[in-house]
Amino acid sequence: MWNVKEDTFSVSYRETESKEVTKRRILSLAHRYFEPIGFTCPITLITELLIEECWKIETSWNSKLQIDIERKFEK
Numbered sequence: 828m829w830n831v832k833e834d835t836f837s838v839s840y841r842e843t844e845s846k847e848v849t850k851r852r853i854l855s856l857a858h859r860y861f862e863p864i865g866f867t868c869p870i871t872l873i874t875e876l877l878i879e880e881c882w883k884i885e886t887s888w889n890s891k892l893q894i895d896i897e898r899k900f901e902k
Contacts, residue, residue, distance in 0.1 A: 836866055848897040850881040851888045874900075 829836050846852055857874035860867060880896055892900075 848892050848900050849889050850878065850886055850892065853877050853881065853892075853900055 853874055857871055857878060860871070862871075877896060877900055881892065884893070886892060891897075
């Protein structure tokens with residue numbers, strides 16, 4: 828959202844329920860916003876890197892991820 832008075836841009840994301848951290852959930856979050864200009868790149872890059880880690884360890888789409896990846900995602 829763009830605040831015209833303060834000339835600031837913000838992106839918010841909230842989930843109503845706690846879910847297991849899976850590769851499918853990270854991918855869903857990473858592709859929730861379509862923003863071709865690149866304002867959110869510093870934020871969305873983090874989720875893209877987590878998806879890359881999931882592919883490297885060859886995890887399935889719905890299985891719970893390793894604790895280190897889960898902590899990075901929650902952070």
